[in-house]
Amino acid sequence: GENVEQHPSTLSVQEGDSAVIKCTYSDSASNYFPWYKQELGKRPQLIIDIRSNVGEKKDQRIAVTLNKTAKHFSLHITETQPEDSAVYFCAARGGKLIFGQGTELSVKP
Amino acid sequence: DAGVTQSPTHLIKTRGQHVTLRCSPISGHKSVSWYQQVLGQGPQFIFQYYEKEERGRGNFPDRFSARQFPNYSSELNVNALLLGDSALYLCASSQDWPGRGALFSTDTQYFGPGTRLTVL
Numbered sequence: 001g002e003n004v005e006q007h008p009s010t011l012s013v014q015e016g017d018s019a020v021i022k023c024t025y026s027d028s029a030s031n032y033f034p035w036y037k038q039e040l041g042k043r044p045q046l047i048i049d050i051r052s053n054v055g056e057k058k059d060q061r062i063a064v065t066l067n068k069t070a071k072h073f074s075l076h077i078t079e080t081q082p083e084d085s086a087v088y089f090c091a092a093r094g095g096k097l098i099f100g101q102g103t104e105l106s107v108k109p
Numbered sequence: 110d111a112g113v114t115q116s117p118t119h120l121i122k123t124r125g126q127h128v129t130l131r132c133s134p135i136s137g138h139k140s141v142s143w144y145q146q147v148l149g150q151g152p153q154f155i156f157q158y159y160e161k162e163e164r165g166r167g168n169f170p171d172r173f174s175a176r177q178f179p180n181y182s183s184e185l186n187v188n189a190l191l192l193g194d195s196a197l198y199l200c201a202s203s204q205d206w207p208g209r210g211a212l213f214s215t216d217t218q219y220f221g222p223g224t225r226l227t228v229l
Contacts, residue, residue, distance in 0.1 A: 043220040099151030
């Protein structure tokens with residue numbers, strides 16, 4: 001069935017360092033890949049998304065890359081700040097939106 | 110501009126009872142999706158509705174049902190509650206439904222605050 005694997009499950013970085021979260025998906029029909037940030041007790045918030053017609057997208061300190069051949073996509077956060085600490089979810093949509101298991105990012109000042 | 114709203118915010122039920130959760134999408138959005146998020150996991154897809162018709166269903170038992178109204182709001186119903194139904198139930202709205210245009214459709218999903226359901 002459709003599946004999205006996300007790694008790592010936890011990630012701790014120093015303020016100012018970069019953070020990378022990786023996901024793989026199984027459904028080759030997937031064409032839309034959003035990333036959500038969820039702070040404790042709050043709703044998931046869309047931070048960036050990419051569609052299968054492009055390989056990379058950037059928005060200030062956040063970038064996402066997509067490798068359709070390998071069925072991989074990644075989130076890159078540069079110059080991390082303490083307020084980036086949260087759980088990040090990747091997702092892939094073929095027929096329905098399938099989420100990864102989440103990455104708990106901790107940015108230490 | 111109001112975002113997605115859900116009610117109630119919290120709910121406590123006992124096993125065997127029935128629950129109805131409600132969602133109002135962003136103004137202008139015609140599609141509503143429902144997700145179950147168990148603590149420590151990613152959201153799991155339950156249903157998607159577009160223009161009052163079911164457009165997708167996840168791997169949930171028939172105890173789960175939903176509907177969408179003419180004003181595009183939606184209800185999620187769960188019958189015969191089990192302890193394992195305890196979770197955060199999230200509603201997400203989007204302008205469109207991916208089946209209509211696939212690559213370029215306006216189908217970005219925006220989440221509501223969720224309803225925290227506890228089954229005792």
